[in-house]
Amino acid sequence: MQELRLGELSLKKSKSKASIKTIVLxxxxxxxxxxxxxxLSDIKVSTANFAGTTVEYKDxxxxxxxxxxxxxxxxxxxxxxxxxxxxxxxxxxxxxxxIDLIINVIDSTLITKSLxxxxxxxxxxxxxxxxxxxxxxxxxxxxxxxxxxxxxxxxGIPVVKISALFRKGMTELxxxxxTQLFTExxxxxxxxxxxxxxxxxxxxxxxxxxxxxxxxHNRFFLIKALENEDIIKNFVRTNNQDLYLEIKRNLSxxxxxxxxxxxxxxxxxxxxxxxxxxxxxxxxPLVPFIEKIDLLFLRPSTGYFFAIIFFVxxxxxxxxxxxxxxxxxxxxxxxxxxxxxxxxTTTQLGWFVADGLxxxxxxxxxxVLPYFLPLLFLTAIxxxxxxxxxxxxxxxxxxxxxxxxxxxVASFIxxxxxxxxxxxxxxxxxxxxxxxxxxxxxxxxxxxxxLTVIFALTTALTGPIWTIxxxxxxxxxxxxTAKILSWFLPKPTGLIMEIPPLRIPSIxxxxxxxxxxxxxxxxxxxxxxxxxxVILAILExxxxxxxxxxxxxxxxxxxxxxxxxxxxxxxxGFLRKELAxxxxxxxxxxxxxxxxxxxxxQVLTFIVFVVFYLPCISTxxxxxxxxxxxxxxxxxxxxxxxxxxxxxxxxxALTTFL
Amino acid sequence: xxxxxxxxxxxxxxxxxxxINASKGAKYKLLSLGLHPNDIIQILxxxxxxxxxxxxxxxxxxxxxxxxxxxxxxxxESIN
Numbered sequence: 001m002q003e004l005r006l007g008e009l010s011l012k013k014s015k016s017k018a019s020i021k022t023i024v025l026x027x028x029x030x031x032x033x034x035x036x037x038x039x040l041s042d043i044k045v046s047t048a049n050f051a052g053t054t055v056e057y058k059d060x061x062x063x064x065x066x067x068x069x070x071x072x073x074x075x076x077x078x079x080x081x082x083x084x085x086x087x088x089x090x091x092x093x094x095x096x097x098x099i100d101l102i103i104n105v106i107d108s109t110l111i112t113k114s115l116x117x118x119x120x121x122x123x124x125x126x127x128x129x130x131x132x133x134x135x136x137x138x139x140x141x142x143x144x145x146x147x148x149x150x151x152x153x154x155x156g157i158p159v160v161k162i163s164a165l166f167r168k169g170m171t172e173l174x175x176x177x178x179t180q181l182f183t184e185x186x187x188x189x190x191x192x193x194x195x196x197x198x199x200x201x202x203x204x205x206x207x208x209x210x211x212x213x214x215x216x217h218n219r220f221f222l223i224k225a226l227e228n229e230d231i232i233k234n235f236v237r238t239n240n241q242d243l244y245l246e247i248k249r250n251l252s253x254x255x256x257x258x259x260x261x262x263x264x265x266x267x268x269x270x271x272x273x274x275x276x277x278x279x280x281x282x283x284x285p286l287v288p289f290i291e292k293i294d295l296l297f298l299r300p301s302t303g304y305f306f307a308i309i310f311f312v313x314x315x316x317x318x319x320x321x322x323x324x325x326x327x328x329x330x331x332x333x334x335x336x337x338x339x340x341x342x343x344x345t346t347t348q349l350g351w352f353v354a355d356g357l358x359x360x361x362x363x364x365x366x367x368v369l370p371y372f373l374p375l376l377f378l379t380a381i382x383x384x385x386x387x388x389x390x391x392x393x394x395x396x397x398x399x400x401x402x403x404x405x406x407x408x409v410a411s412f413i414x415x416x417x418x419x420x421x422x423x424x425x426x427x428x429x430x431x432x433x434x435x436x437x438x439x440x441x442x443x444x445x446x447x448x449x450x451l452t453v454i455f456a457l458t459t460a461l462t463g464p465i466w467t468i469x470x471x472x473x474x475x476x477x478x479x480x481t482a483k484i485l486s487w488f489l490p491k492p493t494g495l496i497m498e499i500p501p502l503r504i505p506s507i508x509x510x511x512x513x514x515x516x517x518x519x520x521x522x523x524x525x526x527x528x529x530x531x532x533x534v535i536l537a538i539l540e541x542x543x544x545x546x547x548x549x550x551x552x553x554x555x556x557x558x559x560x561x562x563x564x565x566x567x568x569x570x571x572x573g574f575l576r577k578e579l580a581x582x583x584x585x586x587x588x589x590x591x592x593x594x595x596x597x598x599x600x601x602q603v604l605t606f607i608v609f610v611v612f613y614l615p616c617i618s619t620x621x622x623x624x625x626x627x628x629x630x631x632x633x634x635x636x637x638x639x640x641x642x643x644x645x646x647x648x649x650x651x652x653a654l655t656t657f658l
Numbered sequence: 659x660x661x662x663x664x665x666x667x668x669x670x671x672x673x674x675x676x677x678i679n680a681s682k683g684a685k686y687k688l689l690s691l692g693l694h695p696n697d698i699i700q701i702l703x704x705x706x707x708x709x710x711x712x713x714x715x716x717x718x719x720x721x722x723x724x725x726x727x728x729x730x731x732x733x734x735e736s737i738n
Contacts, residue, residue, distance in 0.1 A: 272717075393711065394708075493681065
């Protein structure tokens, strides 16, 4: 046997891609799929987007016993009846690509419910390897799985026990993959449903035309056409619509259930039957301690207490590490401006552009990144350990009040770092209405740039009490916007969410997750930050601010009651929110914020206006890409309305009471 | 055998699911998470407000959070 070389990258990827075999990892969410992918593809991983969507998948070229194999990690999917955008991506990928092998990753501790998906996957007729992941954890829970018997149920496809986290069983898994790809592929046998359904399928197959070029079994389309025709209607055409409807009606009558329920019910019965035969439950040594602790986290009576502790810790850590990083990074970047000093006398425009670039770097790397990095890292830990699901469960009550449910929590938390990844994080929300609402509200969450504006100005000019007032006001604004919007939107669907077990997070996965999120930020937000900064510098060179200030003065002077010099600050705040602060100082020709000629009322009015008025240019770009221009316009309109109302409120409330 | 709504079942109680009468979308979601009629479940948390937490004893003790409005549409019967 050749030496095993995991993750070795073949450099000939592009040359011979057509002949390279494709493997996909498919499994239910939280089954450890990414951990396995990570173990299989140690070195070179790239991310790409699914055509027409922005859901990402990860792929890599690996080397198995001298053969290059293309491996893809598809988003988690509960069943082949997709409901979330990420599930649709997996479903469509499975249908529309040439796949040589599916690795069905299963959380061994949840084998019964996982087998429902396995049964569906076996209907596709593509060779499968079943990877029973987290086998160590199952054994600790007293669950023993007979993998050979399980293999026989599916017609002899390989079933391997592994622990991806501890890299156990990997050699066996690779051997099975190799056999399935290069020696003798075993396709899964079709597991039969009960007789009335098989009869209906046989009858249906006589009147149906399946237009599909890839190597997917016709039986899959027959089943889906009866079960849920919407998701495959492009591929299936019947030449006898009446008979088709009659077959469905008869089935429904026979079972007293809707056709969809009949099929899920059948898979449920089959998977329970298989699972009962292949698993042995040894008496558990003791009730797991961690489950008792977990109930303390989950039950509201104690859960909120722990949640508060965790979040105080979470934000304190972000604050401490962010501060440290910021200090380390800001100095050398600040020194860069010395390098361009000679330009000041030779080429003025050149100096402005170079200075803009440096200021951009300073903003992105010196201010946003230091807080964003620990936020990503700690959020990855919260997600990987499963604690985020506990927060989502606890926060559902609050989120329900504003017309959303607990699943949006992760994206809201991310919003404190940067709005861009927070908007991406809404992809796990299944329904469009909730996603729309969540993304609009995320725009009001103070991101690190908005926090800079708030902290910098309140610390210098008004004192910490007003920082707290502003925070409460923002919360109030989010809640009331949500309340008003939900009058116009259909009713929320309510929370249905699996709560995965608490697990010790894999540090490697946490690092990778942080890395990919960071990369995303650099790819999407960073160029805009730099570009914005350079445009700003050029405009400044052209003395653009006189024009802007007089154009915006009706809004700024008359409505908001602010000095008209702040016009430029607002324009540049669109490019980068925290620029608004630098620009105010610059407009008044000072670098010391304490010296700004503004009253407390004016400062606070300005802050609330800047927090709400427009999403920054990077967020705008992402909204456009993710939701289209209509949604973008709606978001901007809501933001502008909110900002003017809030600013007026502060202006008049404070002038009355101060 | 006492029939009731899932939302009325108290903490620690073990019940059997009789029927799920929620909206089509909610029903699909519950079924795909492996919660089916006839499953035996235990109520882990049923606070006065907010979603319930249940453990599906028939399906590997998988835990599922269910919004209160949806739980009000799930018929169960007590078995202990």
